Amino acid sequence: MVSTVRPADHRVPPARRGPAGRQRGPGAGRQREGLAAYVFLSPWLLGLMLITAVPMLLSLYLSFTNYDVLTPLSEVEWVGGANYRRMFTADPSYWHSVQVTVTFALIAVPLKLAAALGVALLLNRVFRGVGLFRGLFYLPSLLGGSVALAIVWVSMFNRDGAFNSLLAVFGVEGAPWVNDPRWALETLMLLAIWQFGAPMVIFLAGLKQVPVELYEAASVDGAGAWRQFVNVTLPMLSPVIFFNLVLETINGFQGFTSAFVLSNGTGGPVDSTLMYTLNLYIKGFVELDMGYASAMAWVFLLTIGLITVGLFSTGRIWVHYSDAGEQ
């Protein structure tokens, strides 16, 4: 996806083209450029070290300790793999939060992408107002991650919220969705799906890249709308589907705000919305068990890494890259 350093195609030694009197060897110019580059890069390098690398190593170390914030760092106790052992064998809440998170991602991500693709297909025409539609469908993606919207969503699916009022009109008696362990996570999934606008916009851009000739050829061969969708649109769009899938899966695993708001930070009702990140927050910042939380963070990181690698390796099978799609 990313082409890194392209060799500069204009390597004209400054000594030859430069104004007279300022001649110097090509090595000096490059050295100077290298130095300048590191000056420009210095904030980023500092951030990489202080904000990313050092904390990562620190948390790796802490994951083998019983650090709890209150005792000074110099007095922490090395506990070996105890945190990891506890996580995998002795902490039911851990596996429960894994299950909640995986369920959430497995259901919400495909449905969100399906909604995004469906609406993108409907919008992939030139007509008046198409820009307005696109914008309005995108709006929930801008607002949906906020606390404010999570609050609205939770109220909407309360026992006496708008959704049940609506059901009552049709004579259906609703459940207290957000307070019912069987339904609480589903309402959060719905909130995630509601934000289908961002992947939709990316799908739309992908659809615009599909050459019209392919549809014409398929049409000449007698392919109907469905056959065209399956045999032209889907393969041509597969790189974009893949991109959205990776992005949304990684996002899906990190859902925090809505679960926090629904459960007031507890993961309830009955741990039904205990997303992994919420569990990590509770362990680290409520119970102050930071050694354990660090271990959880590292397992999370490795899992996300493995899932990404996994997605990329399955991508080799079903993602179709053509020259036309890469323009």
Next chain:
Amino acid sequence: MPHPTAPPPPLKRLKARPLLRLLVLIAILALVLYPLAWMVGTSVKSPQEIADNIGLLPREFTPSNFADGWRKFDVNFGRFFLNSAMVALLTVVGNAVSCLLAAYAFARLRFRLRGVWFAVMIGTLLLPGHVLIVPQYILFRSLGWVGGDWPYLPLLVPQFLATEAFFVFLMVQFMRGIPRELDQAAKIDGASTFAIFRYVILPLSRPALVTTAIFSFIWTWNDFFRQLVFLSDLEDYTVPVALTLFIDSTSESAVGPMFAMSLLSLVPVFLFFVAFQRMLVEGINTSGLKG
């Protein structure tokens, strides 16, 4: 609907299809926008109406929800909005400056280990923020930044150190589109690396800077996790953290004010949406696809 045995002439078909498409789109849109409309309606309903009026519009307009919500806690929402605005605006400045500097180096300059650093930068793109929050908290706490004299340091310092790799990447992609001939011409005229940055790249990077500014404002404004972790005193709270205080008070009378403040908190994002809709939609495309 076209009859199955006698397909309608092409012209008629062309007219019926778009109409159907439009109706389906409008139906989906109504469904998507309903929660927002309901939020607006509820924010001006009395407690009585919130309980029994299922319509979107209130029978009786109750703007006092806004005043009640504003003053609901010991510190009023004006302070929370100011705090949020300050954090968001400083984040915008930090991201714009630091990411632009890094992007220029990656996109234009030759230096040792460039490939390695670039790969590392891409790697941090995928790094979940939740993984780093525990050790960052410990680190910032040991520096005396958490709950210190100015509690926003932990939120802002990273933003001035180009840790939002997404924006670095976005700007690198953008700068690659600026013709190299411009740099070359400036170089021939004797411009230094810094001068090229200042007089060629910086002015031409304005669209990427604007995209970065808008997205960093919206993301910071909506961000909750980091602000929840790092802000502990009521008067330092930002809007999202303050909004969660409403969840604790679940009395019926608090619903209207809670909705009023929730609605108010979304206004800046909505205004950005109205003003820059096109740019936002295209922004996710350039950053997402042209990799």
